[in-house]
Amino acid sequence: METKEKGSYKAHVLVLPFPAQGHITPMLQFCKRLVSRGVKTTLVNSIYVSKSIHVDDLNSSINVEAISDGFDEGGWAQAESPEAYLTKFCAVGSRDLANLVKKLDDAGRPVDALVYDGFLPWALDVSKEFGLVGAVFFTQSCAVNNIYYHVHKGLLSLPLSDSTVSIPGLPPLEPWETPSFVYIYGSYPGFYHMVVNQFSNIDKADLVLFNNFYELEKETVDWMAKLWRVKTIGPTLPSMYLDKRLEDDRGYDINLFKPKSAMCMNWLNEKPRGSVVYVSFGSMAEIDAEQMEEVAWGLKESMFYFLWVVRASEEAKLPEKFTDDVSERGLIVTWSPQLEVLAHESVGCFVTHSGFNSVLEAISLGVPLVTMAQWTDQGTNAKYVEDVWGMGVRTRQDEKGIVRRRVLELCIREVMEGQKGKEIKENAIKWKNLAKEAVDEGGSSDKNIDEFVAELIRP
Structure with a gap:
């Protein structure tokens, strides 16, 4: 449905983080970068998180919607196990996310793309159902996700032996220097499956976004770029701590704890x-x-x-x-207020x-x-x-x-x-x-965000 409102922005992007502070924060900051480029953004939280968060001064240009994770009264803590939480979120969340896309379309705000947290691979299936651009967003480092990818593909056998771990794009690692879910085989099985299953359908994603900057992990990024369309779009900190181009962007705006x-x-x-x-x-x-x-x-x-x-x-x-x-x-x-503290x-x-x-x-x-x-x-x-x-x-x-x-x-x-x-x-x-150079005008992350936006603009 095309309306006058649609003509006021270049594209509309849904952004779906995993419902935890460390995932909401970087993805909300990415929303701000998109808004500054004329892209309409809608941040999608779980119902429980939406009821629990402290909102300081959220950019009024960012819309906020909520879907159910199946545990509306207690979120993650309400589930009997991580496996139970993830299974129910997949079933209930897929349905609610699809209904949200339909609702926005009916309201004259059709969605062009879905940026989803790597922990929620089922969201890509929803994006494909509606013909949307699907971009996975990783909140952990390229190195860590490269390790998980190799585990998923069976290229790194578990349990690990005592020998040094060698993975393309990474320095040699002692076994204890790998993520704990890999090193301590069998620990936290729910979390293990969550991080490894991020790669279950990644080959179908249109873009793979990382919250870091190219110079920080260039060897790993270069290796991953042989597999997928990788773009580093970070660091996703408020602009006033880096390039200072977004004058009203001074904080993360949403906190699960009150500082x-x-x-x-x-x-x-x-x-x-x-x-x-x-x-x-x-x-x-x-x-x-x-x-x-x-x-x-x-x-x-x-x-x-x-x-x-x-x-x-x-x-x-x-x-x-x-x-x-x-x-x-x-x-x-x-x-x-960690950013203010670290900047002091x-x-x-x-x-x-x-x-x-x-x-x-x-x-x-x-x-x-x-x-x-x-x-x-x-x-x-x-x-x-x-x-x-x-x-x-x-x-x-x-x-x-x-x-x-x-x-x-x-x-x-x-x-x-x-x-x-x-x-x-x-x-x-x-x-x-x-x-700072990465997010400055013309920097590696700045260019990558511009290229992402350009792909969303339909004739």
């Missing part, structure tokens, strides 16, 4: 340049009590100022009276779980890293941080799988004031500049 923004920023404003260690393990990682205690005392014994994000669900694991004991040097909050001049390094969003934010803002990988893709990301990008150090676990306080303390000291820290800081600035 303690004023408290964090006021505290940071009182600290000297480069003096603060920022610590966060993301929105999903659960740290056991023994590890939490080791982190706590490692931070205290480092003698640096620290800002530590401990989610409300994790606070009980802190050592007794620890918050009071460190009140002169440390601030502990349940959630932070008082922050000298970031102790992170190595989730790809956090790593990409640190790269884009030039913040050196101390990595404490927990599971999933994080061990591979940490490998790249230390050995490929040279902008941080990895902590090492003991035989119990615990990073001890002395190990963490020494890693923080190395980055903050050690000889190796100087080189790390230089590399961090280098990657920051390359990230």
